[in-house]
Amino acid sequence: xxxxxxxxxxxxxxxxxxxxxxxxxxxxxxxxxxxxxxxxxxxxxxxxxxxxxxxxxxxxxxxxxxxxxxxxxxxxxxxxxxxxx
Numbered sequence: 001x002x003x004x005x006x007x008x009x010x011x012x013x014x015x016x017x018x019x020x021x022x023x024x025x026x027x028x029x030x031x032x033x034x035x036x037x038x039x040x041x042x043x044x045x046x047x048x049x050x051x052x053x054x055x056x057x058x059x060x061x062x063x064x065x066x067x068x069x070x071x072x073x074x075x076x077x078x079x080x081x082x083x084x085x
Contacts, residue, residue, distance in 0.1 A: 005055065012051050019044045 019041070023031045035041060 005058065008055055012048060012055065015051075016048050019048065 020031075
């Protein structure tokens with residue numbers, strides 16, 4: 001699981017570099033001036049941020065999806081904050 005998360009993080013970093021880093025290297029700061037007008041870059045940025053948020057949340061969600069029923073209940077109680085009381 002950890003290897004897949006690292007690989008996903010590398011792919012997201014490469015996508016962010018291709019979407020924003022490469023144009024910035026070629027055009028320079030003028031690329032940032034056109035950020036408000038360029039709808040495609042705004043959408044790509046939103047998708048990349050969404051993928052990063054999913055990557056951060058996936059270790060918590062995957063353990064709940066593959067666990068037995070008792071472990072899921074313990075995990076749900078921990079997230080809600082009720083614990084074993």
